[in-house]
Amino acid sequence: MKFKLRQMEVFRAVMLTGTASGAARMLYVSQPAISRLLTHTETSIGVKLFERVGRKLVPTDSAVALFEEVQHVYDAALGVDRFVENLANQSAIELSVSCSPALGLSLLPRAIEMFHRRNPKLRIHFYTTLTIDVPNELLSKKTDLAVTLLPLNNPNLTVETIGTGRIVAAMMGDHPLASRNSISAEDLAGHAVILPAPKIAFGRFIRAALEGMGADITPAFEVPRAELACALARRSLGIALTDEFVASPDIWPGMVVKPFAQPITYDINLIYPKYSARSKAAEGFIQVLRECMQLHEAGKLFV
Structure with missing residues (x-):
């Protein structure tokens, strides 16, 4: 292997600190040792990584690209450390949960709040991820459970539908359509609309649903994440068409949320490895998640 683990560690430290002296302090070694290893690394891999300016x-463009790959290795190593820690304690002392970005602002934080109250000593790792990355993260044990807006097919994963959500129209309270009980596709004509971009699966889902309703909408703004649509709507730039969880009024003061007259719904999916035993912590979190969905359906999730 040309690029050894120690070289990765030093390279990462220099990228984070910007200097050889900073990397030396971070790794508790001398500055000359860092400089020598950097020079050796560039020679051995045949790539110039840094320009010396004072x-x-x-970092060169090559170094920036390499840093992203090295960070993946570093994250995996941290996962191994956590696994060893769990083995040493002979019990699950942490839980890793991921979700679609749109669920990361309200639904999952509420579930984590409920779970933490019952398990205050258990450490929780929580992050958002794209559905396309879920299989690798679950099967590599980076995460224990994932919750997504869109379905996923993988023979090694169990996908369990735990509830449904709706696409809604979110706008400021002074918008001309804010007094409507519901919004139709025809109502959107002549108004600026904000949509998730078609490059993401959720954006394609919303467009397909609108087309199925006979709507031909050209958005005024496209965004890569659903919460950004709400952020623009809150600046009175248009109507955000997004999921009801990210558009929750308690997150966006002054905004109103209207359902579609012809409902557009989607499944909320719990995903976990099919052939791995789940820990008691994972089982407990799944139970809390189901309770959250029951509260949501009863309109009491954020009461």
Whole structure:
């Protein structure tokens, strides 16, 4: 292997600190040792990683690209450390949960709040991820459970539908359509509309649903994440068409949320490895998640 683990560690430290001296302090070694290893690394892999500008080490484009890959390795190593810690304690002392970005602002934080109250000593790792990355993260044990807006097919994963959500129209309270009980596709004509971009699966889902209703909408704004649509709507830039969880009024003061007259719904899916035993912590979190969905359906989730 040309690029050894120690070289990765030093390279990462320099990228984070910007100087050889900073990397030396971070790794508790001498500055000359860092400089020698960097020079050896560039020679052995045949790639120039840094431009020397005074005392600073300015990363090249190659270094920036390499850093992303090294960070993946570093994250995996942290996962191994956590696994070893669990083995040493002979019990699950943490739980890792991921979700679609749109569920990360309200539904999952509420579930984590409820779970934490019952398990205050258990450490929780929580992050958002794209559905396309879920299989690798679950099967590599980076995460224990995932919750997504869209379905996923993988023979090694169990996908369990735990509830449904709706696409809604979110707008400021002074918008001309804010007094309507519901919104139709025809109501949107002549108004600026904000949509998730078609490059993401959720954006394609919303467009397909609108087309099925006979709507031909050209958005005024496209965004890569659902919450950004709400952020623009809150600036009175248009109507955000997004999921009801990210558009929750308690997150966006002053905004109103209207359902579609012809409902557009989607499944909320719990996903976990099919052939791995779940810990008691994972089982407990799944139970809490089901309770959250029951509260949601009863309109009491955020009461």
